Amino acid sequence: MTLEAVPSPLPPATAAAVTELARAAAQSDGVNPLSERTLLHLDGEHPGDLHVLAYIGEPGTLGVSGLQTVGDLVGYASLAPDSSAQLVVAPRARRQGTGTALLRLLLDHGGPGLRVWAHGRLPGSDELAARLGLGVTRELYFLRRMSGPLPKPVWPDGIAVRTFEPGRDETAWLGVNARAFAEHPEQGSWTSSDLADRMGQPWFDPRGFFLAVESETGAVAGFHWTKVEDSVGEVYVVGVDPAYQGSGLGKALTIEGLRHLQEDRGLSSVVLYVDGTNTAARALYEKLGFTTAALDVQFGPSDAL
Numbered sequence: 458m459t460l461e462a463v464p465s466p467l468p469p470a471t472a473a474a475v476t477e478l479a480r481a482a483a484q485s486d487g488v489n490p491l492s493e494r495t496l497l498h499l500d501g502e503h504p505g506d507l508h509v510l511a512y513i514g515e516p517g518t519l520g521v522s523g524l525q526t527v528g529d530l531v532g533y534a535s536l537a538p539d540s541s542a543q544l545v546v547a548p549r550a551r552r553q554g555t556g557t558a559l560l561r562l563l564l565d566h567g568g569p570g571l572r573v574w575a576h577g578r579l580p581g582s583d584e585l586a587a588r589l590g591l592g593v594t595r596e597l598y599f600l601r602r603m604s605g606p607l608p609k610p611v612w613p614d615g616i617a618v619r620t621f622e623p624g625r626d627e628t629a630w631l632g633v634n635a636r637a638f639a640e641h642p643e644q645g646s647w648t649s650s651d652l653a654d655r656m657g658q659p660w661f662d663p664r665g666f667f668l669a670v671e672s673e674t675g676a677v678a679g680f681h682w683t684k685v686e687d688s689v690g691e692v693y694v695v696g697v698d699p700a701y702q703g704s705g706l707g708k709a710l711t712i713e714g715l716r717h718l719q720e721d722r723g724l725s726s727v728v729l730y731v732d733g734t735n736t737a738a739r740a741l742y743e744k745l746g747f748t749t750a751a752l753d754v755q756f757g758p759s760d761a762l
């Protein structure tokens with residue numbers, strides 16, 4: 458087995474093989490092994506992104522033309538410029554040391570700031586991490602709510618709600634998102650490119666992207682961006698400008714998006730991700746009937762814990 462670190466961009470054939478590897482793992486494990494950002498960054502050039510390929514063959518046999526066959530690829534890892542990473546080994550190739558080899562290479566390239574996701578904290582991830590001196594540095598809860606009666610949203614005085622208008626609201630949304638998520642490891646640093654990537658996805662639907670605006674000034678005070686992909690409805694991101702936090706706006710926005718997913722999109726359940734340390738959001742979602750369905754964790758060097 459050969460390990461090869463490839464700076465972005467990946468050859469299209471290789472990107473397709475990684476996508477197929479991730480699909481096979483998701484089918485086998487019941488959990489997507491790679492995050493949305495990682496999947497989005499398989500295609501195209503993303504400076505600073507590093508791809509690691511584990512394949513059956515002599516070094517260099519892949520060539521820049523990409524993989525000869527999907528069967529050649531037995532593992533993949535990605536390392537982002539913020540030192541966050543993910544790795545996946547093909548179900549057919551597990552317990553042969555490929556995961557250990559991928560993680561060692563990530564440590565070599567990522568250094569002490571490395572943070573490796575284990576989506577679903579599947580069997581073996583803790584053991585693999587501990588073997589290389591890594592411990593849990595972050596918990597991301599995956600919550601689910603079955604459809605049912607919703608309270609009516611109570612909007613703060615002077616606030617109106619409308620949906621996102623492409624070509625009009627991008628700059629204002631980036632601003633309120635950055636302010637709302639100033640303390641978040643990823644969300645607050647989204648750029649116009651990150652937003653455009655997602656607006657270009659088949660699931661993007663401005664009719665499910667709610668903005669709370671000041672009636673007098675039109676300024677965006679908060680938002681609830683919903684997502685429906687593969688028939689799964691998600692509270693994708695809810696954010697409230699710090700100036701409005703504690704005003705009831707987050708609850709009203711969350712309810713508005715849940716109503717849309719439940720009634721306009723006819724979904725029987727809704728999911729979301731929330732950091733374990735986010736006490737405010739977790740309290741809000743618990744009040745609205747969300748319960749824990751799974752847990753993603755990030756591992757980092759134990760001496761960094």
Ligand SMILES: CC(=O)SCCNC(=O)CCNC(=O)[C@H](O)C(C)(C)COP(=O)(O)OP(=O)(O)OC[C@H]1O[C@@H](n2cnc3c(N)ncnc32)[C@H](O)[C@@H]1OP(=O)(O)O
Pocket residue numbers: 637638692693694695696697698701702703704705706707708709729730731732735736737738740741744
């Ligand atoms: C799926 C996701 O998007 S997870 C990420 C959610 N977004 C963020 O964390 C971004 C930063 N935080 C925010 O934007 C806001 O704090 C939000 C969205 C979490 C909450 O919005 P707010 O407008 O402040 O919430 P709101 O005033 O509607 O309060 C609703 C409930 O949330 C909970 N809550 C809100 N703030 C807090 C807090 N500081 N501490 C504990 N619970 C809180 C309470 O249960 C509250 O109900 P209550 O006031 O009846 O007790």
Ligand SMILES: N[C@@H](CS)C(=O)N[C@H]1[C@@H](O[C@@H]2[C@H](O)[C@H](O)[C@@H](O)[C@H](O)[C@H]2O)O[C@H](CO)[C@@H](O)[C@@H]1O
Pocket residue numbers: 489491492493494574597641643644684691692693694695729730731732
């Ligand atoms: N509630 C949001 C914004 S704070 C959140 O916590 N997002 C996480 C989450 O993102 C999900 C992930 O990318 C899934 O692959 C994708 O299918 C979901 O639609 C996303 O919501 O997990 C990410 C790590 O995997 C994390 O970086 C985001 O901040």
